[in-house]
Structure formats: C-alpha cells, structure tokens
Amino acid sequence: MSGNRRSFLKTVSGAAMATALARRGAAAAGTRIEPFDYEGVRLLDGPAKRQYAATRDFYYNLPNDDVLKGFRERAGHAHPGESLGGWCRRNSNVVFGQWLSGMARMSKATGDAEIGEKAAYLMREWGKTISSDGNAGLGHYTYDKAMCGLVDLYLYNDRKDALSLMEKITGWAIKNLDRERTLAKLLEPQSTNLEWYTLSENLYRAYQATGNEKYKSFGDVWRYEDYWNQLAGGKRTKSYIVHGYSHVNSFSGAAMTYAVTGDARYLRILKNAYDFLQETQCFATGGYGPFERLVPPDGTLGETLQRYCDSFETPCGSWAGFKMSRYLMSFTGESRYGDWMEQLYYNGIGAALPMTGRGRTFYYADYRIGAGNKLYFLEAFPCCSGTYAQDVADYHNIIYFKDAAGLYVNLFLPSELTWKRDGVDVTLTQKTSYPEAETVDLSLDMREECEFALRIRVPGWARGFSIQVNGGESGAEIRPGEWATLRRRWKNGDRVEIRIPDRFQFQPVDEQHPNRVAIRRGAVVLVQDGWFTEEARDLPPENEITGWLTPHKEEPGVFESKDREGKFLKTGRFLPFYQMPEQRPYRMYLDRTES
DSSP: OOSOHHHHHTTOOHHHHHHHHHHHOOOOTTOOOEEOTTSSEEEOTTHHHHHHHHHHHHHHTSOHHHHHHHHHHHHTSOOOSOOOBTTBSSOSHHHHHHHHHHHHHHHHHHTOHHHHHHHHHHHHHHHTTSOTTSOOSOOHHHHHHHHHHHHHHHHHHOOTHHHHHHHHHHHHHHHHSOOOOOHHHHTSTTOOOOOGGGHHHHHHHHHHHHOOHHHHHHHHHTOOHHHHGGGSSSSOOOOOOOBHHHHHHHHHHHHHHHHHHOOHHHHHHHHHHHHHHHHHTOOTTSOOOGGGBOOOTTTHHHHHHHHOSOOEEHHHHHHHHHHHHHHHHHHHOOGGGHHHHHHHHHHTGGGSOOOBTTTBOBOEEOOOSSOBOOOBOSSSSOTHHHHHHHHHHHGGGTSEEEOSSEEEEOSOOSEEEEEEETTEEEEEEEEEOTTTSSEEEEEEEESSOEEEEEEEEOOTTOSSOEEEETTEEOOOOOOTTSEEEEEEEEOTTOEEEEEOOOOEEEEEEETTEEEEEEEEETTEEEEEEOTTOOOOOSOOOGGGHHHHEEEOSSSTTOEEEEOTTSOEEEEEEEEEGGGOOTTOOEEOEEEOOOO
8 A cells, every 4th residue: 555645544434444554554655565564474493583482482481470560569459479670670661562562573473372462461451550540650761662562462463452551541641741852952961861752653653553643643742853854955964972772763753754644855864864874873783872872973983992882782773773674665665775674683683692581681782892792781671671572573574575566585584475466375485594605595385376576685785696596597687785676477386596695895883994894794794703812903905805714614604714824813713793602702893904
C-alpha cells in the first residue's frame, strides 16, 4: 500500500478502518519495498539463530513475580517475588515495555505461543496496577517504552486488551507529561535527559494501528523539529554534543512523521541524517556515540579512542540503527541502507556478550587505542537489557524485503523464507557460512513455476561480487551499493550461487586521523588478539594486507600476521570482533606509522 494515507482512509470507515490498519501494520506514505513484518522468515542453524534462542530463553525464564514486584508494591497489592535489582531495583519500568515488545515480536516471528503468553500475562498483571486515572508511574522515557510494547502486543499477538491500556496511559500522559522541552533546554547545564523527543514514533505507530486520531495529535506534540530542521537542507548539523543513541532513535520519529503525513521534507531529513551519521559519527563497526554522545566532526571521534572506553552503546545503538535503516530502505527501495544493518549485525549486537545471570548485560563496546575488553555492565538490567530482546527479534525482519514485483535478499544469513507469489507458495532457503566463507547458496522450492524478480544486495564495499544461476552466468548487472536483479520464470529446484570476495581495507576513524585505522574484511571488523602480542604499528600498504594476514588453518575467519619471508610476527592473530570472548584483551584501532 503506497500513496497518501488520507486517501486510503477515505475508502474505509469506523471499525473496518481500524481493522484494516491493524492487520496492515504501518500504511506508510511512499513505501517502495517492505519487510516481512515478522512473518514467514525462519532462522536456520548459525550464529543468529543461536543468539536468538539463548536470548529468548533468558527473557522467558525471568520470574514473572520479580518483573511485576515493584508495580504491585506501588499499587498496594500483594507483591511476591524478589526485586530484580540494578536499574530495576524499584520497578522494571525502564525496560518493561521493551521486554513486552521483544517477546511479542519473537512470538509472531517464530510462532512461539509460550513467549507470547508470558508477555500477555505480564501486560495484564501490570494493567491491574495502573490507577483509575491512568497513572502508571511513567515519565516520558518509560511511557514511550510502554506504548511500544502495547502496540506490538496488539499488532503481532492480536491482544485487543492492549488497546484499553494504551488509551488509559495516554489519557494520563496527555494531561501530565511536561511539553516545555526543547533542544535549547536539553543543552542547558544539569539538564535531565528524559528522551522525550523519541515519543512520536510509537504514538504514530499506535495511530496507524488503530486509526485513533488522539495518538496522531499527541505524536505531533513530540516532533523534534528544532533538531531535525538542521538536516532538512543538508548533511551537517551544528556541533551539538548530544546523547547519541536517543538522538539517532529520534530519526525514527521523523520516519514515522513522513509515514503519516507524506511530507517529503521528513524523508529528506531522514536521508540527510543517515549520511551525516555515516560520514562523521560512525566507527568502522557501524557503532557511534562515544561516551554516549554525538560529537563535532572535527577529529573528536578519533580523539575519544585515547580517552574513553564506552565507545558504543551496543544493544540500544544497534536497535536505533536497524530501525532507521529499515525505514529508509522501505521508503526509498535503495540497497545502500542495508550496509549499515550488516555492519551492526556483525560488529554490534551480533558481537555482544549474551544476556546472562541476574540481568548481566553487555552495554558498552570498547574500541580504545592500546587495548579493549568486552565486559558486562556494572549494574543489572540497564537500558540495553530492553533493546537486546528487540534486536534479536528483529533478525527476522531485516533479512528479506518484498514489493509487488518480487523479493529482495538484504542480509546473508542462514534462513528460510516462505512467501506466496501469485497464489504459489515459494520457499527460499539460504545456506551459508558467510562471512567466514565467501559463498552463499539460495535454493527455491515451489510446486508451480512462478515469475518474479529476485534482487540481491551488492554491498557498497564489494568488489568481485558474482552470481550464478543453476551453475551458469546470471546475466545480472552487478554494481556495488545497488541491487543485482534476476528476472525470470523460476521453477522448483532452481539454485542461485553468490560469491562475495571480502577484501581487506584500512578504515580511518575520521578525516583528521588518517593513520588511526581499523582493519575491515568486508563488513566485518577484525581485532588483534591482545594476549601476549605486540601492538601492530608498522602496517603494510593496504594492497599488501592479503600477504601480511594469512588464513588460520584451523579457525575460520581468523588470520595470522606474517612478514614478507613468511615468518610469524609477534603481532599474532587477527579475528572477527564477534569472535572475541569476555575479558580477553584486543586491539581494534591501530596507529600506523609511516615507513
């Protein structure tokens, strides 16, 4: 469904309108392609599936009484269980809505009734603790999270009782949430950052899901115009040092503003914001926000590697990046936005330590010069324990996209897609060990022949990317940063073989530090094993990295450094950041010296 939402609303009315919108999800203005919305995609054995399964089990095994204890106590109800501690020592408001969201999406994506029932039970019991006037003890930040969870339970699990809770807490929020918040106030000394500027996204999602104008009107209040406006005309903003994750997350509010208004200005803001982030704020990993801040494009990014260990707020930052990229890919149909999703999968959330213990959470990734470590956050259940669940559920929603003409393969992950095309059930199976191997195999299973376009993302960094169909040349035009398109009448058993040679490259941290580099192999950032090794400073020219780093004979994706005579160097092994375990020292950024 594309075009202006208002014209669509004229064709339906009343309950039929609400039902149509709810079943459709988001009827976005100008949508070119769309994800499968947690339907029809199954992860196959591989790192993504293993991380998903472990994360699902962690959240499923959280004791319900512990999660609800603080809410019940506040309401004066019996409150068995134990405090979760950490950021949830008083109650779990700070992450509760995101847990509902993550579990709802997991249930929809995998047909997991148990995780869906757990989310529904938590929602109902929480609802009993809300006062008659709608006061649930929520501020801007926690109200936004709660709305996200309730919208998702309604959209993805058909929990209609979520609607009354959305109405109730929004009625209270309209009367009580402070609206006198601007960018200028946010920048004042001692300002309390409540992330009020992220509210518009989920309010607009509630509006699209229900057709209730109240949510749109309240969403209009929280548009972050004084920040977004700086990006309406170009890719540069003023050099404000603002909270990184939440300001990137606010661009999803700009995306939903475009979706509900059709105003192209907001799409322009979104596109310019993406380019601004990629060109001035992102590390080689796709991460951003050292010491949780966006920084001036004056060399500050490179300098932070000497001063801060909190280089990237990983689960939260990955979540904001996944959403922003998905909106942009949907609105524009352009493949280039998949590159950031890929970077964040391999080097961001996919490289995070697992949720474990009593709320032990991987929060900050450490990219420091000299040595870094993967460590769990000091306190239990921080904000990243909320987005972690949403991130891994989203794996089901960023691999494949579709439009009226065909299917898009965005990420190269072991997975299976079931899709109905012109009445024909089509199953596409993707088998791969990429990026540790260079090949990806796609196979098609269908009872009848079916004509459609199969489009495959060619990463912007890819050179030598090739595609074969059934062992022969595909004839597809292959350009880095674009879709390679295969248009044909497909039949049962057809196979597509993709080869992605991952070349090495040095990526400077910023323009002001051209010799402060990370080593990338395709989308994957390699780190030097810091255990009893010397820091690599006398790096070879970029075109000689392949001779300097040679594949380890027994460990896929791992490389050993050798000199020109083939002798092993004291710089040791280089391995993907996602393979680095807890508390083992590594070096990601290296200061190369001029020979």
